[in-house]
Amino acid sequence: MKRFFCxxxxxxxxxxxxxxxxxxxxxYDPLIQSMWSGELSEQGFLPHYQDGSNTNVVLKPCDNRHYPINCNWLVTDEAACQCISCQTTRTIPDMNVPKNPQRWRILERAKRHLFSTLLLLNLPIQNYRQVVNGLSFDFLEDKRTNPNVALEHVLTGHSHGQITLNAAEADEGFLHTMKEEMGEPYRTVLGHFRHEIGHYYWDKLINNQQRLEAFRELFGDERQDYDEALKRYYENGAPEFRSHQYISMYASSHPFEDWAETWAHYMHIVDTLETAVSYGLSVYKPKVNDFNSWYSEWARVAQVMNALSRSMGHDDAYPFVLTDIVKGKLKFIDKVVDSFSEQGAEVLN
Ligand SMILES: [Zn+2]
Ligand SMILES: [Zn+2]
Ligand SMILES: [Zn+2]
Known part of the structure; x- marks a missing residue:
């Protein structure tokens, strides 16, 4: 994440x-991936330029700027009333349930954070109102948090552009319980978004593309029964888990999950390294086809983060040691993202 100044x-x-x-x-203006300071009025948002002048261009604030979302993004699509992130939300939990406005706010915050990295990587985002199988988010509740709803268990997942998230993931307590129950100590709301968007981009970037064979060589054959694989994983854990092959235990459950876990990890690195650069901890300048120096700079920054964290009496902020196999997968994702962002939206069609 970049640093911003008023x-x-x-x-x-x-x-x-x-x-x-x-x-x-x-x-926040998604077009320039930066923040404006200015003046909000009935007419819209009037940005103040750094030299003190005002522009005559009045920009449109997102319709969700008010409570409970307090979205500070600008609308870039003339026909829309909401920003590109809010537009993708299709279902929200019942706002009459006291905790839900706060849950919804937390989820939208994390989603905007996700979107800022998608913008940085120049990955096109097409929502469900624009195209068939476009991106949409359903934030649902189940009986564990609201006895009045029909669903017993809402599972986080992706299917043809539609991402479902259990709204309760926004609760600290729920997240903590799930961390322990699922053996996922690094579970976060932002991590969920990054994982699920990985599935979305697999459909767009890998499926039916020339890269499918190269994908299979690294991640395995995704045609193996997905439901069976997940059932096996949840029943028996990961007996065949080879930590040198996967970024996480869950990644070993199926090639799709390996891809999504590695994709999420890639996004963690991209965002955190950008933060390090903006705070002067690193002077790395992003380039295409620069995986090796990008990764070694990341390893250096991660070491600093861990040392700082230990000094505060905390566990390592980045407790991962990546093997060459996992790095090979990250490199593949880096290459795919590079070629995709060069070609832009054409690849989607
Ligand atoms: Zn100020
Ligand atoms: Zn918005
Ligand atoms: Zn997944």
Whole structure:
């Protein structure tokens, strides 16, 4: 994540609606992947330029700027009332349930964070209102948190562009329980979004593409029975887990999950390295086809992060040691993303 500053010089953060120092209104502009400070009125959002001048262009704030979402993004699609992230939300949990407004806010925050990295990687986003099998999100509840709903168990997952997330994942307590029950100590809301979007981009970038064979060589044959594989994983754990082959235990359950787990990890690195650069911890400049130096810079930054974390008495912030096999998978994803962002949306059609 980049660092942002208000026109007054105060550091501002990705989700801020106004500057704590000078009170200017703030908005994130997906077109420039940066934040404006300015003035919000009935007419819209008037950005203030750094030189002090105002532009006459009034930008459109997202319809979800108000409670409970407090989305600070601008709308880039003239026909829409919501930003590109909010537009992808198709189902929300019942807002009359006291905890749900907060859950929804947490989920949308994490989704915007996800989107900021998709924008950085220049990965096109087409939502379900624009194309068949476009991206959509359903935030659902099950009986564990709301006895009035019909669903017993909402499982997080992806199918043809549609991503389902259990709204309860936004609760600290639920997340903690799931971490222990599922043996997933690194489970986070943002991690879910990054994992599920990995499935979405597999459909777009790998399925029916020339890269499918290369994918199979690295990740395995995805045609093996998916439901069977997951059933086996949840019943027996991962008896065949070879930690040198996979980024996580869950990745060993099926090639699709290996891809999604590795994809999520790739996004973690991209975002965290960008943060390190923006705070002056690294001088790495992103380039295409630069996997080796990108990765070794990441390893250096991760070492610093771990040392800082240990100094505070915490566990390692990045407790992973990646083998050459896993790095090979990350490199493949890096190559796919590079070629995709060069060709842009054409690949989707
Ligand atoms: Zn300010
Ligand atoms: Zn929005
Ligand atoms: Zn998955």
């Amino acid at each position: 026109r007054c010089g105060q550091e501002i953060f990705f989700n801020n609606l106004f500057c704590e120092s000078c009170g200017r209104d703030l908005a």
